Amino acid sequence: MTGKKLEGTRRRQSDTIPKHIDQSRLPKGVYFDPRGRGRWYALSRDGAGRQRRSNIADAQATLSELHRIMEQRQGIDRETLRYLADQFHQSAQYKNLEVKTRKDYDYCRDLALNMPTKLGKPLGDLATRHFKPALVQRIVDKIAAEGTPAKANHLLRYLRRLFRWGINRGYCDSNPAQGVESAKERRLRRLPELDTIERLTAFARERGQRSRGEKGACAPYLWIVMELAYICRLRGIEIVTLTDANAITEGVMTNRRKGSRDNIVRWYPRLRAAWQAATDLRSRIWSARSTAIPTLPERRLLIIAADGGELRKSSLDTAWQRLIKMAIEEEVISKEERFGLHDLKRRGITDTQGTRHDKQEASGHRSAAMLDVYDLSIPFVSHPGDNR
Incomplete structure (x- = not known):
């Protein structure tokens, strides 16, 4: 029975696992018990080092649902801006950018994720579905009003790129930064004497x-x-x-x-x-x-x-x-x-x-x-x- 399998050992193919599941992509620590109607469970260790079992889903659960459940158990929320940014910065598209562009994007990511909100938590912890053009516009206007319009525009360009990447890969459904007005920058064309x-x-x-x-x-x-x-x-x-x-x-x-x-x-x-x-x-x-x-x-x-x-x-x-x-x-x-x-x-x-x-x-x-x-x-x- 697959329920006797210990965490950390090499996973073997099992005929008892539902056919709609790609066994090679199962998250670590998740196993299937075929008894009765079948249940997915997770193995973990308590503070004393003893192995514990927790039932997490029924047999109809999809692979993506199993991944989402395990991420939530580990404190990871797939719906937040922070998760979207983390996925983008680990992607091949980000890694193929010029060094200067990556450095700018890193700065903008930290700026966005750590920005305080009225909800008492940083902007990075908000779900991407809560982002609307009006919210992004307020962020841009606020930063510009602090006397840093160029900083506001850098962040806006980053958010446009981030949400576009997320839409194309199924992480979010819309791009709230699209159509947002840029901050007006002063064009410094200095000509030293x-x-x-x-x-x-x-x-x-x-x-x-x-x-x-x-x-x-x-x-x-x-x-x-x-x-x-x-x-x-x-x-x-x-x-x-x-x-x-x-x-x-x-x-x-x-x-x-x-x-x-x-x-x-x-x-x-x-x-x-x-x-x-x-x-x-x-x-x-x-x-x-x-x-x-x-x-x-x-x-x-x-x-x-x-x-x-x-x-x-x-x-x-x-x-x-x-x-x-x-x-x-x-x-x-x-x-x-x-x-x-x-x-x-x-x-x-x-x-x-x-x-x-x-x-x-x-x-x-x-x-x-x-x-x-x-x-x-x-x-x-x-x-x-x-x-x-």
Whole structure:
């Protein structure tokens, strides 16, 4: 009789188990007793270690019902937002996402699941059937009202993706985040003045010469990154992935992202000086660390971390924020003059001489609409008519 089977032993196929059940998918600790009309039961151990039996369902129970019963016995509620999120974050669809997207989704999951509600329990413990567009809209509006509209929109996009995934796989019946209005974000298109850039670059260069750990020191590569961002009109990720292979006879071959076209920035004294400073800094770090130098040019990163390895974009962002904070505290720049590393690309595109076509070629943008986001120059135009 299958009722004599002990938990933890290997399950064998049994002719007494109802035919509509796939025995290979039975949850652990669930067994069938064919006596009488038949009963499903679970085996567990009490506090003294003695094995106990509990009847949990009749013979007509489906496989999904047995799984649901066992999950509830273990404190798992399949109907909650928490369960839906857990399933999504364990899925192949989530694992195939870019690292940056997964990191954003992880943040949004924690934000949603731990959000307090008037019911005295976190949002993650609410059943997904209780989620309506009005509830999601209130959540978005509340977060936006706290002065973080971008945070609200990140959460909204995550919920849309989460519920869509759940619908397609039978975890929920509707997508309450669909049709919810996004929070209005302020479009910051900062264009730092050249004098501000020069002051911050000089400050970064001076502080980068201080020993690591010394008070007031900053990453020694920051001023070089600033120069390359402005001169080559590059994003931060494009700078930290430059290698010796990008330095060709004619100039610097860019490695643009997001569908932009690559181009070659011709050598001139300022660009050569920045590139040489980067290679000199790299040589000093590798020499001090006795690092094995890669043979292939495409394996030799131009900008490296203090340990001689790859500099991650997140580390660059952290170093940049430290520099800005220190520069404001020491009144090198004011709070109003604060700008982001990406704004140096905008300044470089705006300062590019020539027509809009020339600027678009320099920026690598495939459309004039994208150029409008970066080119903040004001064109000079002629007056209408004749010269009278």
